Amino acid sequence: MGTEANRESDIRLEFYGGRFMATLPLLLFIVWAISLSLYKVNKTPMVNEQGLVLGIILGITVGLFFVKSPWSDYAKALFQGIAQPIGAVAIIAWFWAGMFAQLLQAGGLVEGLIWLGIQTGTQGGVFTGLTFVLAALFATAVGTGYGTVATFGLLMFPAGIILGADPVVLLGAILSGAVFGDNLAPVSDTTIVSATTQETDVPGVVRSRFKYSITAAIPALLLFVIFGGGGDVGDSVVISKITEEVGPSGLIFLVPFVLVITLALSGHHLLTSLTWGVVGSIVLILVTSVPLSKLLSIHLNAEGEPVTEGALMTGLSGYFNMAILILFILAAAYLMEAAGTMATINAFFMNLIKGVVRRAELFIYAIVALLNVFITINTAAEIAAAPFVSRLGKQLNIHPYRRANFLDTVSASLGYIFPWSGGVLLAWSTIKGVSGEYEFVNVVNPAEVFPYVFQGWGLMIVMLIAALSGWGLRYTGASGEPVKG
Secondary structure, X not given: OOOHHHHOOOOOOOEOOOHHHHHHHHHHHHHHHHHHHHOEEOOEEOOOHHXXXXXHHHHHHHHHOOEOOOHHHHHHHHHHHHOOHHHHHHHHHHHHHHHHHHHHHHOOHHHHHHHHHHHOOOOXXXXXXXXXXXXXXXXXXXXXXXXXXXXXXXXXXXXXXXXXOOHHXXXXXXXXXXXXXXXXXXXXXXXXXXXXXXXXXXXXXXXXXXXXXXXXHHHHHHHHHHHOOOOOEOOHHHHHHHHHOOOHHHHHHHHHHHHHHHHHHOOOOHHHHHHHHHHHHXXXXXXXXXXXXXXXXXXXXXXXXXXXXXXXXXXXXXXXXXXXXXXXXXXXHHHHHHHOHHHHHHHHHHHHHOOOHHHHHXXXXXXXXHHXXXXXXXXXXXXXXXXXXXXXXXXXXXXXXXXXXXXXXXXXXXXXXXXXXXXXXXXXXXXXXXXXXXXXXXXXXXXXXXXXXXXXXXXXXXXHHHHHHOOOOOEEOOOOOEEXX
């Protein structure tokens, strides 16, 4: 996952049982992640980022007892893995993106988008289609699919039920909007991971990915309009109550959103683009009626302990656990580099592929999909799959943009499709909470929404066609530019 210079480290590890024992830390982590996903309390899986961090640390610790080389060499390999630049790049990008996303939410952008949707007066399938568009826009703006599911589930879902939308398809529209933004947003954690682990730039990845996203989104929108109606239009009093909770003032925060997108896609570094977005959002918060406490609040809690809260702090703290996780997964993957395991695995796949790029891309598609089936947090699954994608792709000179697109589109899709995935379970728990506030809202079973995440399924089909047909395939040119074969 690092540069070739990193791979050619002078550290060489030997393990009892052969070089494949170097996979033990990562395999134990995957087993741990699956176990947490299957272990449920009150029908809720116990998988979370803190638990995943513990799992990778336990895996690395167990691996220490199987290394034949000096333990000091094992430790040095771990530190070399953690020190790879791609980890630092991803973490810094996450922190800036997190602050930007939280500032937009504190400014009321989501309420503004929902107000816009309700004010159009649309009903049934048209409202469901509009929900998909607004959720996609919001997710692209803030780069968080989970945040989109939670906020739109709290407000747009009950509004849609009242306006005659089918509950199951409406929830599928919200999940699909999350897929679109998680996949395409320059500030999305999955976008950042897919680019940095393939050692390329985020803006270029986003530009190259747009054709796949929009190809899936157009038919998805039509399907939501066609199948999203059929419900009963409800009491106008309830509609008025929801409308009172939102307003148009937050729409002004579309300005920093557009600024970040424009700067990122015009070639500016992601950190530069996000910094201007953060500064612009802070200025808007200062000149509007948004309470300053939403920006930053430093105070003592009820127990007399100092507390730092607000959008800036929430944006940072939301990625602390994931930052630790990516560093340890990089370290575990690097152990396989030092033991020669990655070279052996690569030789095995290359023997099956026999130099055929189509087979390589199908293998990449399958590897990423398999890990996402079992690891229910899509960013973690993406990190685990990244070294295999990088190795296979580099051997056949497949451009980093192309590799990053397979890595991200599959991960972003499956993270909101399977009933046990993090995005779907979050949607289920959100709707469950909403049902306690609005008696007309029935809880949608995660298994029911499975076929209706049209953007997710569309992306899976689009990328499978791309692998089979070579659509969008680019190789790495002499100066690193994408070129046709």
